[in-house]
Amino acid sequence: MMKQKAYSTWLAALAICLFNIASRPGGALKTFRINGRAQGTTYAVTYYAEREAVSQTQTDSIFKSLDASLSIYQPGSLINTFNASREGVEMDLHLSRVVERSMQIYKQTGGLFDITVYPLVNAWGFGTKDEDGLPDSAAIRRILPCVGSVNLQTSGNSLVKSNPCIQIDVNGIAQGYSVDIVADFLEVRGVSNYLVEVGGEIRTKGRKYPGKEKMSIGIETPSATEFDTPVIREVISIGDGAVTTSGSYRKFRQSGGLRLSHIINPKSGFPVQREIISATVVAPDAITADGFDNALLAAGVNGAFEILKKHPEMDAYLIYKKTDGNVADTASAGFARHVVR
Structure with a gap:
């Protein structure tokens, strides 16, 4: 009986070992891309796998479910x-x-x-x-x-x-959540190298293939001379995590020479009139980054850093307009490690 039990245990261990060996990716990873429209914007999914793991139909079905709720x-x-x-x-x-x-x-x-x-x-x-x-x-x-x-x-x-x-x-957080849902679905399907983007909100994991390069992300911001012309101000690589940006320049109304931001201060009831032009947040997941980026913009530079002090899991990059009209930037202490030099 003892020998039979030991033999059965050995067979089980061998089966697990063979399964682990068989499940390791052995072939070259191919690039798969899925693009579409959802939530009033565009989305793009890039992942690397030996064979197709997630389809366009499955991705669109996810967004349909999200829209039916949110x-x-x-x-x-x-x-x-x-x-x-x-x-x-x-x-x-x-x-x-x-x-x-x-x-x-x-x-x-x-x-x-x-x-x-x-x-x-x-x-x-x-x-x-x-x-x-x-x-x-x-x-x-x-x-x-x-x-x-x-x-x-x-x-x-x-x-x-x-x-x-x-x-x-929930528009101020739903796109980040949507990014997380798509990313989680990729991981359930066995994908461990991907980039998911919905309306500019991004989550990445792993590397680009076949070269195994780090995934790079450009931070868009208005230039100092043409406020309406977006440019790439910084390029970052965040590894396994998420990055989102909230910008007062993206959606606004004009009134009496003033630009009224779509970001409303819930306490005063009026559009935010702060020096920050855009707030980019790096966080472990997209729902967190998306939820905080608007708040940092509304808090102003000093208020943003007060919030960030309590959340070491996040990094932020703030672009703001100085009193003389020039554009400047500042960042949390940990943000520099993400910058691609």
């Missing part, structure tokens, strides 16, 4: 059902994960990142409703009681609002 632009989506409700909804897995992380970042940024900003986003003409004019101070004061993530509660799978006028918009 898109304010898709009629009948779960988030729109919540916004139209008086009390709340039962969340699916996507909405639950995004709301949970959003509530954490809301607290970690002192309320600068707030998904309940949607009524203000609409009022300033950056949401789903076309607004010709701009709201005055009185209109903003009427909206502010409908803003604040303290008015959201979760109970089990339920997302509950304390005021019927509470509405949420």
Whole structure:
């Protein structure tokens, strides 16, 4: 009996060993690319594998599932059902994960990142409703009681609002989450070298093949002379992680000679008027980077560094406009290790 048991154990160990050997990649890795449109923007997936592991159809299906949950632009989506409700909804897995992380970042940024900003986003003409004019101070004061993530509660799978006028918009974090979902799907399919990009939000792992080079990412920013012309200011390589950028120059409205940013301060109710032009965040995952980049931009240079002090897992690169109109940059201490020289 003891010999039979030992023999069985040896066979099991041999089977595991043979499986591990068989599962190791032996052939040359090929380049696979998937491109498309989703979430009102473009996406691009590049991965390296011996054979096709993820298809265009599978990728599009992932985005379809995400939009059905998180898109304010898709009629009948779960988030729109919540916004139209008086009390709340039962969340699916996507909405639950995004709301949970959003509530954490809301607290970690002192309320600068707030998904309940949607009524203000609409009022300033950056949401789903076309607004010709701009709201005055009185209109903003009427909206502010409908803003604040303290008015959201979760109970089990339920997302509950304390005021019927509470509405949420997760666009400030959903693309980062989408990047993570696609990246995680690649890894489940056995892919360990990839780059996933959705609307400029990126996550990478491994290296480029066949040369095994590090994956490089350009940080886009307006030049000092042509504010409307984007240029590549820095090139970075982040290894296994994510990088996202929020820029006040990307989406705006003109009013009386002022550029009104699409990033709204949920406390004041008005578009952010800060010196930062763009904030790039490097983090372990894209949902984290995406959630924090808007908050850093809204915090200003000094406020951004106060937030970063509490989050050593993140690095940031800030481009800002000085009082004399010139463009300058600054970064957290750890950002230099990502710069490609």
